[in-house]
Amino acid sequence: MNAQLLISGVIFGLSLGGIFFLMSIGLSLCFGLMRVITLDQLLYYSIGAYLTYTIGLLTGDVWLGIIGGVIVAAMSSFLVERVVFRRIYERDLAFSMITSFGVLIGGVGVIKYFWGLIPRPVPAPIAAQVNILGTDVPSYRLVIIGVAMLVYLGIWIFLNRTIIGKAIRAGTEDSGHVEGLGINVYRLFTITFIIAGALSGLAGGLYAPLIMVDPQMGLEVLAFVFMVVIIGGLGSIKGTLISSLLVGQVVSLGSLIYAPLAQMAPFAVMLLILLIKPTGLFGSTLQKR
């Protein structure tokens, strides 16, 4: 394997890791605060991608499409939280998992109804190439890495430096106590849900120019999102970042060696890590209340 291939492989892996981070951070945030598993994040991911396609087609500006995708994804996650999740916060874990899965599958049906079955291409907003160490790299991939880093920083500042963020962090530890302080925990739940949905929409919008947008796209990345979340540890933001970068590299470099490895290698890594540490790298020991 020559150096050029390796460098482009690493950059590819980093941008893939950034996308994985944005995709799975919503699931991780929601589990951390509310102890529900929200597979419907993958629906907001598809919604973000589809709106990027449609708005990009209508206005000719993909960036505008990504912004629109984020907004609509956030709105639909707000709707789902109000209509569905409000009723199952108190229930067993199986309920949130199946209900969110139902929302995801039903959402795929809705997408098929509106946009049809045909995969749609989205043009890349930046076509320029950047030269890094003698290798030409598409600068759009660098943009993705940058956005993912900014989002991580933003979440960190939000959770550690703002009063709402501090309340959310306190809620993950002991929601009864936070309620006792006169803070409306359900409002915190809603805020977290909207943030999670918006980030999933952002992942879809950013990823859309690199792949074809099709109705099954949410289900296709399902396995990767699980692996990222499990390797990093449910509910840990730092863990999600590290494991998404790890899985991105494993997928990218694995597919350079032998193409089918891209699907299987992260699974092997996950089993290995679970063998050593059953709660993932940074998993909390908190149980469902």
Place this chain on the structure above:
Amino acid sequence: MNIVKWWWGLLLCFGLVALGRVFLPLPFAIEVLIFSIYTMGCNYLLGRVGFISFGQPAYLAVGAYAAAFYFFYLGNNPYLGLLIGIVVGMVVSLIIGPLFVRLRGDYFALVNLALAVIIFYLMQKVLANVTHGDNGLWFLTSLTATPILDLTRPDQFFIFAFLAAFALWVFYKYLDDTIFGALCLATKMNDDKVKSLGYSNFNIRLVAFVIANTTTAFAGAMYAVYLGFVSPAITGPERAADPVVVTILGGVGTLYGPLVGSVVYTGLKDVLSKVLGNWELVIGFLLVFIMLAGERGIWGSLEPQLRRLFTRKAAGGVSQ
């Protein structure tokens, strides 16, 4: 004794199934029976051991593909194929069991679902030259007829599926009455106490895991024999929730839950998707609706009422 009582219940229940054979179309009846066997394992894991097994389609696919490989490449005796499906299912769950049963409930659910998706990719893409990818393996015509209970004929297959389901029900009911059954419930309620009594939580969970998944693999092998072909769609991501949903719909941990749930779920799926046409939309909203409707499921909410009805009758008989 207790035994006499539940025998009556089982006989009544399966009597109704046999009666249903007269009114319902044959494919529907067979589908319900196989589906109820499929759900039985999940029901046991969720109701008795407390594991949310979201990856049950993975074990279904293991059984189905084990049988399919045998039929397609090696031989054509349906009974041998079923046996191979069961054995391979047992071996696979013995291999991955020790790793999986150590996990906490939420991780167990996610890792299982990841396993189902991975097996889907394995069968669809990675092993495509063995499994023929999305086209699947076809072997319906190559199955040979067997002298007693010819499995290649649907009406005789129904009798076989009926007997198999009945035998499994008796087995699971018997399991409930053994010490092992009690220990399974105990690990779900309070695993520290089980440990202090000198039993190993790990062993109990492992045995329950293997039993349940072998049952599921058996259902997979039955699908292979009945349909005569196997494709990756059997473990597709959009079907991952089926067994857990049927379990909850029927009533978690109840004896007749899987059967009641299978009848209702298969029926609803058939009727609604025929009327509306958009299969995903139907499944999605069905799942959300079932989950929001109630925790106890159909049989779970029906059972206390039936019991009250029967005990009142019995008490009335004594007083007269």
